Amino acid sequence: MKKTDKPLGAHTRLLQSGRTNFGTSSDLVNPPIERASTILFERAEDLYSGKTRRHYGRIGTASQEALRAAIADLEGAADVVLTPSGLAACTMALLAVCTTSGRSKNPAHVLIADCVYGPTRAFCNDILGKQNGLEIEYFDPRIGAQIADKVRPETCAIFLESPGSLTFEISDLPVIAKVAQAHNIPTLIDNTWGAGWFLKPLALGIDYSIEAATKYHTGHSDVIMGAIAARDAKSAARINNYNRLTGMTVSPDDAYLVLRGMRTMGVRLDRQQQSALKIAKWLSARDEVVQVLHPALPEHPDHAIWKRDFDGAAGLFGVIFKPTSPQKINAFLDNLALFGLGFSWGGYESLAIPCDPQITRTAKPWDAPGPLVRFNIGLEDVDDLIGDIEQALAVLA
Numbered sequence: 001m002k003k004t005d006k007p008l009g010a011h012t013r014l015l016q017s018g019r020t021n022f023g024t025s026s027d028l029v030n031p032p033i034e035r036a037s038t039i040l041f042e043r044a045e046d047l048y049s050g051k052t053r054r055h056y057g058r059i060g061t062a063s064q065e066a067l068r069a070a071i072a073d074l075e076g077a078a079d080v081v082l083t084p085s086g087l088a089a090c091t092m093a094l095l096a097v098c099t100t101s102g103r104s105k106n107p108a109h110v111l112i113a114d115c116v117y118g119p120t121r122a123f124c125n126d127i128l129g130k131q132n133g134l135e136i137e138y139f140d141p142r143i144g145a146q147i148a149d150k151v152r153p154e155t156c157a158i159f160l161e162s163p164g165s166l167t168f169e170i171s172d173l174p175v176i177a178k179v180a181q182a183h184n185i186p187t188l189i190d191n192t193w194g195a196g197w198f199l200k201p202l203a204l205g206i207d208y209s210i211e212a213a214t215k216y217h218t219g220h221s222d223v224i225m226g227a228i229a230a231r232d233a234k235s236a237a238r239i240n241n242y243n244r245l246t247g248m249t250v251s252p253d254d255a256y257l258v259l260r261g262m263r264t265m266g267v268r269l270d271r272q273q274q275s276a277l278k279i280a281k282w283l284s285a286r287d288e289v290v291q292v293l294h295p296a297l298p299e300h301p302d303h304a305i306w307k308r309d310f311d312g313a314a315g316l317f318g319v320i321f322k323p324t325s326p327q328k329i330n331a332f333l334d335n336l337a338l339f340g341l342g343f344s345w346g347g348y349e350s351l352a353i354p355c356d357p358q359i360t361r362t363a364k365p366w367d368a369p370g371p372l373v374r375f376n377i378g379l380e381d382v383d384d385l386i387g388d389i390e391q392a393l394a395v396l397a
């Protein structure tokens, strides 16, 4: 491909990134899917020369390398590691920093935002905490500069998820990153909602931006994958080494699909943003609703931070309904014709789930006045979606 020196817009960059040949002689637009364990060398002396990254299938071939480069470009990262799932990206990054930070004096201490994805929380409690003796402390995601009061000499990581993917609090990333840097503590964020498109955590001082690429990158609800983007050479070396030694890898076929999804992620997210905001505003005015949890609404408690740090809002938001029974909420969800009932989000299709069974809080109790339902807004016509919610709401009247 020809190169240009002119600065490019975000959509153009998303289409151009990762489109080098990575050791192949392909003239295709997209990278070839190279299935390989064994990669052959011409000469024996090259086998151990360490000259080429491309020396064994587990390290990755063309499609994995192209995807890593594309995500690195999107996130402004020094390097990217791919993992078999979004959860694996969260857990591997935590393991890498907690076991290699040099701070793991007994017992090491890990600070986790109270709003993190449930399985990430379960991993921290069980594997890090119960089985390996690390002390896990949860904190209010709105803690801001007071994170300084929680930091200890043995703190080995601060893990955030912003916004929380069920409860939608936004954390003050630059303030938390500054405190962490002053104490030399690695910071990590589950950036699945911002997707690297609406939020660039590394530019705000966070060390690792982690995503379930399963969601917006893939965009079609048919691949499970995660990515860890590292801010600088030092953080990249730590995660690369861990990845190399633990042997985590993803298939070339899956990497191909995620990269193909990424090429349209910008247009999908821009449209999902528009539709979600329209639906969120419409729901805010409904009698059945107490509060819509969408950071782009001016009445959201963290709207000012969202406006300062994010370039937009994804298609996932929550709605707190007036107190009603779980049976009525289920009847509302059953009445939806265009929204699927299913876990996950970020695909082209709209989804809805009741959230209360998933919410576990210990630092800051979740005391919503009514049941919480989460909507993933897809690419359907927005007025069709509003009409569908309107007819389904009849059971809550």
Ligand SMILES: Cc1ncc(COP(=O)(O)O)c(C=O)c1O
Residues within 6 Å of the ligand: 085, 086, 087, 088, 090, 117, 161, 165, 190, 192, 193, 211, 212, 213, 214, 224, 225, 226, 344, 345
């Ligand atoms: C915020 C968040 N992080 C991580 C994950 C885990 O992703 P995966 O399903 O690819 O393991 C999910 C999945 O729903 C999620 O919602």
